[in-house]
Amino acid sequence: MKICTRCGVELDENMNECPLCHYSNNQKMAGPEEAESIRGEQQGERILSDFVKLNKYQKRKLFWEISNIILFSEILVTMMINVITTKGITWSKYSITIGLALFVNVTLFSFWRHRLLVLIGGSFVSTALFLVVLDLYIERSGWGIQLGVPLLLSLYLIIVILTIVFRLAKHHGFNMLGCIFLAIGLMSLLTDGIISKYVTGEITFHWSLIVVVCIIPIAFILFYIYYRLNRGVDLRSFFNI
Numbered sequence: 001m002k003i004c005t006r007c008g009v010e011l012d013e014n015m016n017e018c019p020l021c022h023y024s025n026n027q028k029m030a031g032p033e034e035a036e037s038i039r040g041e042q043q044g045e046r047i048l049s050d051f052v053k054l055n056k057y058q059k060r061k062l063f064w065e066i067s068n069i070i071l072f073s074e075i076l077v078t079m080m081i082n083v084i085t086t087k088g089i090t091w092s093k094y095s096i097t098i099g100l101a102l103f104v105n106v107t108l109f110s111f112w113r114h115r116l117l118v119l120i121g122g123s124f125v126s127t128a129l130f131l132v133v134l135d136l137y138i139e140r141s142g143w144g145i146q147l148g149v150p151l152l153l154s155l156y157l158i159i160v161i162l163t164i165v166f167r168l169a170k171h172h173g174f175n176m177l178g179c180i181f182l183a184i185g186l187m188s189l190l191t192d193g194i195i196s197k198y199v200t201g202e203i204t205f206h207w208s209l210i211v212v213v214c215i216i217p218i219a220f221i222l223f224y225i226y227y228r229l230n231r232g233v234d235l236r237s238f239f240n241i
Contacts, residue, residue: 178222
């Protein structure tokens with residue numbers, strides 16, 4: 001017995017053409033197992049071909065749909081397990097909150113990633129709300145607003161500044177790496193100051209000063225290398241290789 005690898009119709013041994021789809025390549029008429037394998041490969045190729053044909057918006061929408069199916073499946077499964085085992089929603093509230101925060105960020109990334117202010121602003125608001133709600137879940141000590149939100153705001157402001165610098169820079173190279181090092185130093189100072197303000201009530205700097213002292217020379221070396229290379233100095237001769 002032969003099987004058509006295109007439509008799966010059973011064929012007599014003496015048939016060289018499928019009576020349904022009229023596929024007549026005799027070399028492709030195979031046994032059941034081989035035909036199933038070939039059809040699986042062809043289906044995978046068709047799926048890949050269909051995905052390639054999608055435009056950018058359709059691909060982003062497909063990514064958004066698949067991601068949210070996974071997220072909400074995780075939310076429903078954990079919530080059902082929690083309700084069945086404890087007769088209420090206790091520990092699953094953490095996974096629900098995380099899932100909703102991820103949903104907002106995935107949506108923003110999928111449809112507004114080219115609008116910087118909307119993307120970063122929406123992501124900051126959703127993540128800040130997540131930290132506040134998490135604080136309410138655990139101790140209600142106020143660390144979400146007093147510590148989490150300021151640290152998060154500092155991080156997002158630095159990301160905005162770096163993004164603007166990257167967009168304005170005509171050439172990307174060691175100068176961008178130097179900017180990243182300076183941003184790390186600035187984030188260290190802000191983190192140290194915010195934590196000390198939350199713990200002691202005063203803004204003081206301790207370990208962040210060591211980080212800055214180590215980072216600034218590296219950043220300026222990177223800027224210097226970029227400046228020399230940008231003026232046409234060959235990298236091998238610059239390092240005397």
